[in-house]
Amino acid sequence: MDYALQQFLNAASFGAEYALIALGLAIVFSLMGLVNFAHGEIIAIASYAAFFLILVGIDNPAVVALVAIAASVLGAILFERVAFRPVRHAPVATGLLTAFGVSIVVQNAFLLFVSPRPRPLPVFGGLNRTVELGGLKVQLLQLLEIGVTLAAISALLVFLRRSTLGLAMRAAARDFNTVRLMGLRANRVIATAFAISGLLAGIAAVFIVARRGSIEPDMGFMPVLKAFVACVIGGFGSLGGAVLGGFVLGFVEVGILLVLPQSMGGLKDAVVFSLIALLLVARPQGILGSRVELGDKER
Amino acid sequence: MLEIRGVSKSFGGLKALDCVDLAVGPAEISGLIGPNGAGKSSLVNVISGLLAPDGGDVRLEGRVVSGQGPERVARAGIGRTFQNLRLFPALTVLQNIEVAAQTARECRPDRAVAMDLQAEIAALGLAGAEQLDAGTLSYGDQRRVEILRALALCPDFLLLDEPAAGMNEAESAMLATAIRSIRDRHGVGLIVIDHDLHFIMGLCERIAVLDMGRKIAEGTAQEVRHDPKVIEVYLGAPA
Numbered sequence: 001m002d003y004a005l006q007q008f009l010n011a012a013s014f015g016a017e018y019a020l021i022a023l024g025l026a027i028v029f030s031l032m033g034l035v036n037f038a039h040g041e042i043i044a045i046a047s048y049a050a051f052f053l054i055l056v057g058i059d060n061p062a063v064v065a066l067v068a069i070a071a072s073v074l075g076a077i078l079f080e081r082v083a084f085r086p087v088r089h090a091p092v093a094t095g096l097l098t099a100f101g102v103s104i105v106v107q108n109a110f111l112l113f114v115s116p117r118p119r120p121l122p123v124f125g126g127l128n129r130t131v132e133l134g135g136l137k138v139q140l141l142q143l144l145e146i147g148v149t150l151a152a153i154s155a156l157l158v159f160l161r162r163s164t165l166g167l168a169m170r171a172a173a174r175d176f177n178t179v180r181l182m183g184l185r186a187n188r189v190i191a192t193a194f195a196i197s198g199l200l201a202g203i204a205a206v207f208i209v210a211r212r213g214s215i216e217p218d219m220g221f222m223p224v225l226k227a228f229v230a231c232v233i234g235g236f237g238s239l240g241g242a243v244l245g246g247f248v249l250g251f252v253e254v255g256i257l258l259v260l261p262q263s264m265g266g267l268k269d270a271v272v273f274s275l276i277a278l279l280l281v282a283r284p285q286g287i288l289g290s291r292v293e294l295g296d297k298e299r
Numbered sequence: 300m301l302e303i304r305g306v307s308k309s310f311g312g313l314k315a316l317d318c319v320d321l322a323v324g325p326a327e328i329s330g331l332i333g334p335n336g337a338g339k340s341s342l343v344n345v346i347s348g349l350l351a352p353d354g355g356d357v358r359l360e361g362r363v364v365s366g367q368g369p370e371r372v373a374r375a376g377i378g379r380t381f382q383n384l385r386l387f388p389a390l391t392v393l394q395n396i397e398v399a400a401q402t403a404r405e406c407r408p409d410r411a412v413a414m415d416l417q418a419e420i421a422a423l424g425l426a427g428a429e430q431l432d433a434g435t436l437s438y439g440d441q442r443r444v445e446i447l448r449a450l451a452l453c454p455d456f457l458l459l460d461e462p463a464a465g466m467n468e469a470e471s472a473m474l475a476t477a478i479r480s481i482r483d484r485h486g487v488g489l490i491v492i493d494h495d496l497h498f499i500m501g502l503c504e505r506i507a508v509l510d511m512g513r514k515i516a517e518g519t520a521q522e523v524r525h526d527p528k529v530i531e532v533y534l535g536a537p538a
């Protein structure tokens with residue numbers, strides 16, 4: 001029983017992490033058809049912000065976490081303003097290449113100015129302790145990860161359902177031009193989407209750093225790849241799909257680990273990525289389907 | 300004053316608009332007719348900023364608004380509806396309207412305060428439908444919601460692309476009354492497109508006729524009705 005619960009929490013916390021990151025990808029994709037592969041660097045920015053804070057002697061974990069999250073929000077807004085806005089109306093491939101460009105630039109900046117090697121960052125290590133919950137021993141980090149993710153998703157849901165800007169974003173995901181015809185500034189709607197994606201990535205970054213206890217320049221790559229898979233599983237661009245896909249992936253991964261013999265544990269990612277391949281074959285147009293928009297003849 | 304000055308627009312080799320001039324005064328209802336593919340919707344797309352003109356410009360009270368994107372046009376005070384409905388289907392009627400009303404509160408607060416949206420909803424016969432998802436309404440009702448949504452911008456000018464399409468005679472008569480009432484109460488100038496000549500002739504003070512991207516006639520209903528070029532284009536249709 002204890003073991004089953006432990007595996008369940010394991011899967012749910014991985015799923016929560018993927019869901020947070022996948023939501024950020026999906027919210028940007030739903031509005032502008034951009035798969036932001038530089039999303040991983042937003043996670044890295046949050047983590048390096050935490051690293052620098054420790055360097056200057058601020059080590060209160062709560063303060064460090066808040067600053068890290070703020071840094072990723074700013075980073076995401078900056079990416080949009082500097083890199084993605086100029087290519088907003090360019091073909092999909094241009095946006096994708098831009099995202100890779102941003103990713104390479106940021107990774108190399110950390111590589112040059114900090115270190116190409118992993119650096120220890122144990123500031124959130126306290127989260128790895130176990131706590132008693134109704135007689136069961138569970139990891140605090142996993143509880144927090146699941147709880148905070150559910151809270152963040154709920155808050156996002158309220159924002160999208162209740163606020164006018166949220167309504168506009170929901171509408172814009174289907175029909176951006178008509179939202180602009182209602183006088184909403186495209187720049188503001190898109191900047192908000194990036195800010196939200198940065199916020200979610202920042203939260204995820206705190207958990208990622210807590211788990212690994214270290215940072216390195218390309219630390220965002222794997223999480224974003226997983227989030228991408230989550231989006232594909234759930235249906236690209238759909239926010240609900242991103243959350244669902246994230247949790248499905250978490251459970252599939254943990255499930256595969258349980259099924260595979262110990263000696264073949266290394267095959268986990270191979271199995272998972274075979275999943276991407278299969279899904280890409282099944283619905284290729286769902287991912288980077290070209291959008292030609294002209295006047296009111298776009299549907 | 301809304302002025303369209305020498306507007307041209309091509310799609311590939313096709314000249315959808317060829318040096319079109321049109322002017323609409325405040326509180327004027329102007330009709331725009333022409334056969335399928337004449338360029339009517341393209342003109343509305345250019346005015347509303349969805350398309351940038353290849354030549355010419357659109358001016359609102361003397362200021363150029365064309366080629367600056369649809370949000371600028373909307374904020375400057377031009378609202379529109381679509382021939383092929385473009386409501387936000389997953390949002391409720393009220394939420395659809397709210398997206399536009401927010402802009403009005405921001406850009407033209409005095410007018411926004413004066414606008415009683417509940418009364419407008421009732422005037423278009425949609426009282427009680429506020430909380431329904433827009434996508435679930437009948438086509439006729441969706442057209443009315445589109446008008447309400449455009450009106451919620453508190454615009455100086457409204458562009459209605461085939462607002463009576465799919466409506467029966469009684470419905471379009473009611474719609475004409477509602478449009479006139481909107482003009483009277485809010486001083487909005489309108490460009491109304493429709494294929495129903497009876498509807499247009501009864502509603503509009505001035506009518507312009509487009510054919511193959513060119514304006515071939517303009518005047519009162521009487522003048523347009525007897526214009527030989529118009530008669531030729533409509534080939535014996537009851538003009």
Ligand SMILES: Nc1ncnc2c1ncn2[C@@H]1O[C@H](COP(=O)(O)OP(=O)(O)OP(=O)(O)O)[C@@H](O)[C@H]1O
Pocket residue numbers: 294295296297310313315333334335336337338339340341342382
């Ligand atoms: N975005 C576009 N891309 C390519 N061609 C277009 C586009 N929009 C319009 N056209 C073409 O321009 C011409 C004018 O079209 P438009 O929709 O303006 O006509 P219309 O007068 O509104 O016709 P209808 O009465 O059928 O609505 C048509 O030949 C149409 O196919």
Ligand SMILES: [Mg+2]
Pocket residue numbers: 339340341382460
């Ligand atoms: Mg048309």
